[in-house]
Amino acid sequence: MSFLHQALIFLTAAVVFVPLFKRLGLGSVLGYLAAGLVIGPWGIKLVSDVESILHFSELGVVLLLFLIGLELRPARLWELRRSVFGLGGAQVVGTGALLAAVGWGLGLPLPTALIAGLGLSLSSTAFALQLLAEKNELTTDHGQAAFGILLFQDLAVIPLLALLPFLGEAPEPRAPGASGWLHAVQVVGVLAAVVLGGRYVLRPVLRRVAATHTQELFTATALLVVVGTALLVSQVGLSMALGAFLAGVLLADSEFRHELEADIEPFKGLLLGLFFIAVGMSVNLGLLVRSPLLVGGLVLGLVLLKALVLFALGRRVFHDTAPSLSLAICISQGGEFAFVLFSLAVGFQVMERELAELLVVVVSLSMAVTPVLLMLYDKALRPRLRRANTRAFDVSPEEDQPVIIAGLGRVGQVVARVLRARRIGFTALDIDAEHIDFLKKFGNTFIHYGDASRLDLLRAARAHKARVFVLAIDDVEASVRTAETVRQHFPHLTLFARARNRQHAYRLLGAGVTHVMRETFAGSLEMTEDVLQALGLSFSQSKDTVERFRAHDEELLRSTYEHQGDDQKLKAMAAQARKELEQLFDKDEQEKPV
Numbered sequence: 280m281s282f283l284h285q286a287l288i289f290l291t292a293a294v295v296f297v298p299l300f301k302r303l304g305l306g307s308v309l310g311y312l313a314a315g316l317v318i319g320p321w322g323i324k325l326v327s328d329v330e331s332i333l334h335f336s337e338l339g340v341v342l343l344l345f346l347i348g349l350e351l352r353p354a355r356l357w358e359l360r361r362s363v364f365g366l367g368g369a370q371v372v373g374t375g376a377l378l379a380a381v382g383w384g385l386g387l388p389l390p391t392a393l394i395a396g397l398g399l400s401l402s403s404t405a406f407a408l409q410l411l412a413e414k415n416e417l418t419t420d421h422g423q424a425a426f427g428i429l430l431f432q433d434l435a436v437i438p439l440l441a442l443l444p445f446l447g448e449a450p451e452p453r454a455p456g457a458s459g460w461l462h463a464v465q466v467v468g469v470l471a472a473v474v475l476g477g478r479y480v481l482r483p484v485l486r487r488v489a490a491t492h493t494q495e496l497f498t499a500t501a502l503l504v505v506v507g508t509a510l511l512v513s514q515v516g517l518s519m520a521l522g523a524f525l526a527g528v529l530l531a532d533s534e535f536r537h538e539l540e541a542d543i544e545p546f547k548g549l550l551l552g553l554f555f556i557a558v559g560m561s562v563n564l565g566l567l568v569r570s571p572l573l574v575g576g577l578v579l580g581l582v583l584l585k586a587l588v589l590f591a592l593g594r595r596v597f598h599d600t601a602p603s604l605s606l607a608i609c610i611s612q613g614g615e616f617a618f619v620l621f622s623l624a625v626g627f628q629v630m631e632r633e634l635a636e637l638l639v640v641v642v643s644l645s646m647a648v649t650p651v652l653l654m655l656y657d658k659a660l661r662p663r664l665r666r667a668n669t670r671a672f673d674v675s676p677e678e679d680q681p682v683i684i685a686g687l688g689r690v691g692q693v694v695a696r697v698l699r700a701r702r703i704g705f706t707a708l709d710i711d712a713e714h715i716d717f718l719k720k721f722g723n724t725f726i727h728y729g730d731a732s733r734l735d736l737l738r739a740a741r742a743h744k745a746r747v748f749v750l751a752i753d754d755v756e757a758s759v760r761t762a763e764t765v766r767q768h769f770p771h772l773t774l775f776a777r778a779r780n781r782q783h784a785y786r787l788l789g790a791g792v793t794h795v796m797r798e799t800f801a802g803s804l805e806m807t808e809d810v811l812q813a814l815g816l817s818f819s820q821s822k823d824t825v826e827r828f829r830a831h832d833e834e835l836l837r838s839t840y841e842h843q844g845d846d847q848k849l850k851a852m853a854a855q856a857r858k859e860l861e862q863l864f865d866k867d868e869q870e871k872p873v
Contacts, residue, residue: 285332288325292318293552308409309650311552315559326560333557333618338506339550340405340615341523342543344433345505347408347426348527349540362424366592367431374400374588381580390446391631394624395638397439399581401614404429405551406646410609410653420597421606428589428610433521436616443620443627465515473508473522477529485535498542504530505543558615562643563636577641582648586611608656612649613642680704683740683772684749685731685761690777690798691751706740710757732760734768742769750776750792755783762790784836795836804829 292314300310318325326332379396383389407425408417416422481504488500505523512522530539567574586607593603621638624630682698682705684691691707698705708731729736731752742748748765752758758776765774775794778784784795804825811821 285326288318289314289553289556292556297552307413307552308406308555309647311555312559312647315556316562316564318556319560319562321560321562321564329557329560332553333561336550336554336557337519337615339547339552339554341509341519342505342547343405343408343551344521344524345527346540346543346547348524348529349531362427363431366424366596367428367435369592370428370588371397371400371432371435373592374585377584377588378581381584387634390629391624391634394439394443394446394620394629395634397435398617398620398624399613399638399642400585401432401435401616401620402429402585402610403612403614403646404433405554405615406612406649407610409551410650414653414657416605416609419602419605421593421602421609424593424596424602424606425610430524432614432616433524436521436620439620443623443629446627446629469512469515470525473512473525474529477508477526481526481530482533482535485533489535489538497538501539501542502546504539554615558643558646561618561639563640566637566640567644574637574640574644577637578644578648581613581641582611582645582652604656604660608652609649611652612645613638617642680706680741680744681746682706682749683708683737683742683745683747684751685709686750686752686758686777687726688751688753691749694749694751706745708736708740730757732757732764734764737764737769742772745769745772748772748774750774750787752777753779755779755786758783759786759790762787762792766791781836788837800832 293311296314296317297307297310300313301307316322319329320327375393375397377396378399379392382392382395387395407429411417411422411425417426485497485500488497491497504526508526509519509522512525513519589607589610590603593606594600597603597606618639621630621635625632625635682703684695684698684705684707687695687707687709691709695705695707707726708729709726710728710730727740729740731737731750742765748769750758750762750765752761762774762776765772773794774792775796776787776792778787778795778797780797784797787795807828808821808825811824812818816824
């Protein structure tokens, strides 16, 4: 079968299955897996060369790790050292030891049980990070912890691969002393070359390529950097994904970070999808058909044991059930590096081929189980945990404060800092308990937990004694709900509300809020004033222009509020407003003294 025929099959399978599974709420990863099962050797047999496709598609994992590295500046990576080496080390050692003990108890030889346990302790970097990215949870506490653990697992592959010759019989005997030292020197040399090259060679090269203003050449250079670094690192036995991640970290502070990310992203998405399809194709359904209870029991046991270890570690770190469960579920599956480890274990006679094939099936099915578990958790368990863990509120101010701030995000924090600097008392409310705990670590003891739209919370915060209410909640529905509650029960409060956009502003105006500030409006006007001065207008001219525009747009906002559902009317009013504003500025120019 030609390459184009195979490409057609893969693209068709992805286009059919991924949207279907996304619509069913099962996620794109499970859709790719199902596509692989259908077109693979155990499905309708459209593609049979699974091994070569799996090796080629691993480039998607490499690109994924490079992009993650681009997002992690070295300083940020240093901040993650505890989750990488602390959490990651505890997870690999703890899970690996328990799984090895289970294998030994079931009659496996100790070396086999050890490699099986440690191999199964590794999770799928590609699966977990893709799932977290789809749910916008990479930046959450459990997302960062999961990333740290996955990064340590990538590092742990190196000693695991080095352990195999000592547990079994190497295909080609080597002198243990000299070769070991030589290999260590090679590893250090390659890593040093990558670090120095990334800092002193790559940036000048990228600058020269960028100077040609040839987009496709820059894209080719970006791919060359990733693939070249990955292959160089793999030559000394390190993970290609680890090499790509290191290259990304080294370029995270460069001026080309966003351009590299934009160029690599499409290739990453396609190749990562191909990797998931290849994993689905590699599942030996014959074993599942012959021994369904054995395979099902092993999958359940693997996921459950890993989840229990991760949950225990999460509880120790987060002191909360919800993020601990999220961490436990999202990386409870087996990982793609287990395929490599078990294959090599067969070659070194550490593991029987039949056992390796069985474990590969277990790992593959555990990947398929993860999206389903996450979906069930999100729909059934997470809402209950939020309700169970939710305190009604923890506000008990010792004295009346003149200001109440609802929402300690970007806007609320700025208001709070200014008031605090002026020694003006206030009570701050936020519904994100984790966010509050984080801010309190930095001495912000004035923050209290609670849903500001609740009347009992506002009374507890002594809203009836306050004078000003600052509404800076990010969620539009919660913001409007809070505005309605405040206007109805505390009409004496002067309410200043932050709106995310024009539609949000319309809803706040409808709730009776008179002081509505659009989030980016003031900053945009300030920048416009600087732009006008850079173009030659005087300070007073640019300031007057911006102030006229501000007043005109605020008036337009209120006049269009009554017609917000009538698109034709809004278009006509906007055109008329533009014309009036132009005439206003033209009149000013004519009246200027000569």
